[in-house]
Structure formats: C-alpha cells, structure tokens
Amino acid sequence: MLRRPAFAGAAHPRRYGRLVTDRLQVNPIKCTAHGVCAELLPELIKLDPWGYPIIAQGEVPEELDAHARRAVASCPTLALLVEKSRD
Numbered sequence: 001m002l003r004r005p006a007f008a009g010a011a012h013p014r015r016y017g018r019l020v021t022d023r024l025q026v027n028p029i030k031c032t033a034h035g036v037c038a039e040l041l042p043e044l045i046k047l048d049p050w051g052y053p054i055i056a057q058g059e060v061p062e063e064l065d066a067h068a069r070r071a072v073a074s075c076p077t078l079a080l081l082v083e084k085s086r087d
C-alpha cells in the first residue's frame, strides 16, 4: 500500500525547506500613501516623493517574514498583500 509522506499537505511547508516564497505587492488603486508600511518594513519598502510605496523586487527573506506580515496587517486600506508563489 502506498502512503503519502508525513509532510504532504503540511500546513507550513517551510518547516521542510522553502517550497513557498512570499512576495509583497501593493494594489495601487487601494493605496492612499499613508506610509505605515515603509515605517514598519524599511528593509523592503521605500516611499516615493508622493508617499507611495516602492517595494523591493524579489522574495521576502525569511528573517523579515514576521515584519512583512505585520506591515500587511497594519495597512489601513488593505492595499499591501503577501502573495505566495511556489519555487
């Protein structure tokens, strides 16, 4: 009888390696340039001269994952998102 590996369908695949990566995205229509995201995550988000965020390209490093999620949760217009993608 074939059995699925114990980790198949695990809730958090990072425990077994980085199978899923997170990328930050801004919905430019929802964003109203509060700038909260750049204050909470200056490593990945800068503001342009009008206060709109400029997101660093690439994936969110694991060590900044919690900060990225806090920035997403703090966005007052829900314009900031974490998009998951499979490597």
Ligand code: SF4
Residues within 6 Å of the ligand: 026, 030, 031, 032, 033, 034, 035, 036, 037, 038, 051, 052, 053, 074, 075, 076, 077, 078, 079, 080
């Ligand atoms: S916190 Fe949200 S609304 Fe404010 S600049 Fe960042 S993405 Fe835009």
